[in-house]
Amino acid sequence: MNYSALLKLCGWEEEQIRRERPRLDQAFGILGLGPDDMQRAEARVIEGYDVDLMGVRKALGVWIGGMVDVVLSKREGKRLVYYSFPPLGGLSGVISVIGKGEILCVCPEFILDIALGAIFDRIDPILEAGEAKALPPGRALCGLNKIRIGAVTEGIIPVPDLLLASSFYCDQGGQTDEWLREVYGIPWVVMDNVMDSPWGEFPNLNPERVSYLAAEMESGWLEAAEILGYQPNKEHWSAYYDLYSKFNQGIAKSNRSMKADPPPVSQANLQVVRFLRNGISYDRFPEALKAIETLVPELEARVNNGIGPLPKGSPRVCSFLIPQRDQSIAHLFEKAGIAIPVTFLSYDAYTASLDSSYASLAERNAQVELKRGLYHGTSAVLHWTKKAVEDFNLDGILWTQPIHCRPMSGTGYFFKKAIEEELKIPVLSLEVDWYDNRVFSAESMRTKIETFGHLLAARKAKRATKRKEN
Amino acid sequence: MLVCGLDIGAATTKAVILNDGRMVSYSVLPTGQSVNLATDKVLENATRKLELGIADFSRVVTTGYGRHAVPFAHRAVSEIICHAKGANFLLPSARTVIDIGGQDSKVIALDGDGNVTNFVMNDKCAAGTGRFIEVMASVLEVPLEDMGALSLRSGKPCMISSTCTVFAESEVVSLRATGESRENLIAGIHKGIASRTITMGRSVGFHKDVAFTGGVAKNLGVKRYLETAIGSQLLVPEEPQIIGALGAALLAREDKAQGSI
Numbered sequence: 001m002n003y004s005a006l007l008k009l010c011g012w013e014e015e016q017i018r019r020e021r022p023r024l025d026q027a028f029g030i031l032g033l034g035p036d037d038m039q040r041a042e043a044r045v046i047e048g049y050d051v052d053l054m055g056v057r058k059a060l061g062v063w064i065g066g067m068v069d070v071v072l073s074k075r076e077g078k079r080l081v082y083y084s085f086p087p088l089g090g091l092s093g094v095i096s097v098i099g100k101g102e103i104l105c106v107c108p109e110f111i112l113d114i115a116l117g118a119i120f121d122r123i124d125p126i127l128e129a130g131e132a133k134a135l136p137p138g139r140a141l142c143g144l145n146k147i148r149i150g151a152v153t154e155g156i157i158p159v160p161d162l163l164l165a166s167s168f169y170c171d172q173g174g175q176t177d178e179w180l181r182e183v184y185g186i187p188w189v190v191m192d193n194v195m196d197s198p199w200g201e202f203p204n205l206n207p208e209r210v211s212y213l214a215a216e217m218e219s220g221w222l223e224a225a226e227i228l229g230y231q232p233n234k235e236h237w238s239a240y241y242d243l244y245s246k247f248n249q250g251i252a253k254s255n256r257s258m259k260a261d262p263p264p265v266s267q268a269n270l271q272v273v274r275f276l277r278n279g280i281s282y283d284r285f286p287e288a289l290k291a292i293e294t295l296v297p298e299l300e301a302r303v304n305n306g307i308g309p310l311p312k313g314s315p316r317v318c319s320f321l322i323p324q325r326d327q328s329i330a331h332l333f334e335k336a337g338i339a340i341p342v343t344f345l346s347y348d349a350y351t352a353s354l355d356s357s358y359a360s361l362a363e364r365n366a367q368v369e370l371k372r373g374l375y376h377g378t379s380a381v382l383h384w385t386k387k388a389v390e391d392f393n394l395d396g397i398l399w400t401q402p403i404h405c406r407p408m409s410g411t412g413y414f415f416k417k418a419i420e421e422e423l424k425i426p427v428l429s430l431e432v433d434w435y436d437n438r439v440f441s442a443e444s445m446r447t448k449i450e451t452f453g454h455l456l457a458a459r460k461a462k463r464a465t466k467r468k469e470n
Numbered sequence: 471m472l473v474c475g476l477d478i479g480a481a482t483t484k485a486v487i488l489n490d491g492r493m494v495s496y497s498v499l500p501t502g503q504s505v506n507l508a509t510d511k512v513l514e515n516a517t518r519k520l521e522l523g524i525a526d527f528s529r530v531v532t533t534g535y536g537r538h539a540v541p542f543a544h545r546a547v548s549e550i551i552c553h554a555k556g557a558n559f560l561l562p563s564a565r566t567v568i569d570i571g572g573q574d575s576k577v578i579a580l581d582g583d584g585n586v587t588n589f590v591m592n593d594k595c596a597a598g599t600g601r602f603i604e605v606m607a608s609v610l611e612v613p614l615e616d617m618g619a620l621s622l623r624s625g626k627p628c629m630i631s632s633t634c635t636v637f638a639e640s641e642v643v644s645l646r647a648t649g650e651s652r653e654n655l656i657a658g659i660h661k662g663i664a665s666r667t668i669t670m671g672r673s674v675g676f677h678k679d680v681a682f683t684g685g686v687a688k689n690l691g692v693k694r695y696l697e698t699a700i701g702s703q704l705l706v707p708e709e710p711q712i713i714g715a716l717g718a719a720l721l722a723r724e725d726k727a728q729g730s731i
Contacts (some may be wrong), residue, residue, distance in 0.1 A: 029626060244501075267701075417671055417673060446538075448591055451548040451550040451551055451586060451589060454547075455586050458585055
C-alpha cells in the first residue's frame with residue numbers, strides 16, 4: 001500500500017517511512033485502513049490544514065505515529081497505561097518518562113480522535129461500537145469515552161495494563177474506566193476530587209483544596225508505582241519537567257505570535273500542534289517538540305510579514321475549544337471573517353500567577369491544575385476568558401457549547417450572560433460536540449456564524465469611526 | 471435602480487423587487503425539491519407583470535438556507551441580518567424581531583438603523599418552528615391556514631409538555647384519544663411554541679417595539695400567546711413572509727449605493 005505521499009505530507013522523512021514501514025503496514029492493517037483511506041486522508045489534510053507550515057504537517061505526522069504506537073504496543077511487548085482527558089497532575093507524563101521504551105502511557109481516545117477521526121475520517125464505526133457496547137446514543141454521553149470503549153472492544157487498540165482514572169473533572173471518564181475495569185479486570189488508580197470552590201475565590205486558591213488534591217495525586221503516584229514496579233525519582237520528574245516545559249515554551253511563543261493582527265495561522269491548525277502534550281507518549285514526544293519548534297519561527301516569519309488567513313483588522317474572538325474532528329467549523333469562522341487567536345485550553349496566562357511557596361512536588365502540581373482554571377470551576381474559566389479578552393484584544397467570545405460534555409453543557413447560557421454583562425462584548429453560543437460530528441452539522445451553523453461575523457465587524461467599524469471622531 | 475432580494479427558505483422561496491427603493495413586486499412559492507427551480511419560478515412570478523429579466527437587475531442579494539446556491543447572486547447574507555433590515559424598513563420603531571420560519575426561529579435585537587446588535591437562533595431542533603405546526607396540522611387533519619383561528623376558540627389550552635416534534639406528536643395523539651377538543655389541542659401547541667420562543671429569546675430580551683415576522687407570524691394563535699407572554703402587542707407586517715427577501719433587496723440597494731461590484 002502506498003502511504004508515502006500522505007506521510008510525507010504529514011512531515012515524515014523518507015528514511016523514517018522506510019524504517020517504520022513494517023510497523024505501519026501492520027498497524028494500518030489492524031486499523032483497516034486501505035489505499036482509498038490514504039487518498040482521502042491526503043485530500044483532507046490538504047483541504048483542512050495549513051500545509052505551507054511544516055510545523056503543522058509534522059504535528060499531524062506525530063498523531064499518526066502515536067496511533068501506530070498504541071495499536072502495536074502490546075505486540076511489541078510494551079506495557080500499556082491509559083489516562084483520560086483532561087489529564088491530571090503530571091502522573092501520566094512521569095510514567096511515560098520512567099517507562100521509556102517499556103511502558104507506553106497515552107490518552108488513546110485523543111490520539112484516535114485526531115489521527116483516525118480528523119485525518120482519516122474513520123472514527124464513526126468506533127463511536128458506534130462504543131455506543132453498542134456501553135454508552136448508548138442520545139443520552140448526552142461523551143464521544144471521547146465512546147472512542148475509548150469502542151476502540152478497545154473492537155480490538156483496534158489493546159486492553160491496557162493500568163488505567164489512570166479520575167472523576168475530578170468529569171464523572172463519565174471515571175465511569176468509563178470502571179466499565180473497562182469490570183469487563184477486562186484491568187487494575188486502576190483513581191484520583192478524585194470535587195469542584196466545589198466558592199464563587200469569587202479565584203484566582204486565589206484555598207490551601208486546603210491544594211493539599212487535598214496533592215494528597216490524592218501523591219497516593220495515586222504511589223499506587224501506580226507499586227503496580228508498575230517503578231518508583232519515580234527526582235531525575236524522572238526533572239526529565240519530565242524539562243521536556244514539557246520546552247513544549248510549553250513553544251506554546252507561549254505561538255500565543256505571542258497569535259496576538260498579532262492578523263493572527264498568522266488558523267486556530268484549527270494550532271490546536272492540532274498544542275494538543276500533542278495531551279495524548280502522545282514520551283517516546284514520540286521529541287517529535288512533538290520538533291513540530292512546535294518548527295512551527296514557532298514559521299509563525300514569527302508570518303507575523304513579521306503581516307501574513308495570516310484573514311485581513312488585518314478582522315474581528316477576533318476566543319473559543320473554548322474548536323471541534324478538532326471537524327475542521328470545517330473553524331474554517332466557517334474564517335470564511336465569515338472572524339479570527340480565533342486563542343482558545344481557553346491553549347491560553348497560558350496562569351503560569352504567571354503560580355505561587356512559589358508550595359513545598360512539595362504534589363502540591364506544586366496540584367496548584368498548577370487548579371490555577372489553570374478548568375479544575376477550579378466556572379468562575380475560573382470566566383476569569384481567564386476575561387483576561388484573554390484583554391491580552392488578545394478580542395471583540396467577542398465564541399462559546400462552543402459541548403452538548404455531550406456533562407461538566408460544560410450547563411454553563412452556556414450563564415457564561416454568555418456573564419461575559420455580555422461584564423465585558424459588553426457579544427458571545428455566540430454554538431451547540432457542538434468536540435469529538436463527534438455526527439450530532440451536529442457545520443452547515444447548520446453557517447447562519448449564526450455569518451451573522452456573528454457581520455455583527456462583530458459592524459461593532460468594530462463603529463468603534464473605529466468613534467475613535468477617529470474623537 | 472432595480473434590485474432584487476431572494477429568500478430561499480426551507481419551506482418557501484420569496485422574491486422582492488425594489489425600484490428606486492420602492493417595492494414594485496414580490497412573490498412567495500414553495501421551495502420544493504430544487505433550490506434553482508424554486509428561484510427561477512419565484513423570479514418569473516415576480517417579474518412577469520413588470521416584463522423584466524434577471525439581466526435588468528443591477529444587483530441581486532440572496533438570503534435563507536439556500537442563499538449560497540444561487541449562481542447569479544452578487545452577495546449572500548444571513549437571514550438574521552436581512553430580517554432586521556426588512557423589519558426596520560417597514561416598522562422603524564421595532565427594536566426586537568421574532569422571526570419564526572419553516573425550519574428555524576430567531577429572536578433578533580436591532581438598532582434604529584436596522585443593524586443586528588444581538589440574536590439567538592434555535593439549534594437543530596424543529597420544535598417551535600413552522601415545521602412543528604405543519605406536522606401537528608397534519609396529525610389533527612386541519613388545514614394549516616385554519617390553525618390560528620381555531621386556537622382562538624379554545625377555552626382551555628392543553629398542556630403539551632414535549633419539546634420534541636416527534637414526542638409532541640405522540641402526546642397530541644394520546645390527548646386526542648382522551649377526547650380533548652381540537653381547539654384546545656391546537657391552542658396548547660401554539661402556547662408551547664410561544665413558550666419555547668420566549669425561553670430561547672430571554673438572553674437577548676424583548677425590547678419594545680417587538681415585530682413578528684416569518685410565515686408563522688400569520689398564525690393568530692401563536693401571535694396571541696407570544697403577546698400574552700411578552701405583555702405587549704406585536705407588530706406584524708402586512709406580508710410577514712417576505713421580510714427576509716425585502717431586507718436582502720434593501721441590502722442590494724445599499725450595496726449599489728456604496729458602489730459595490
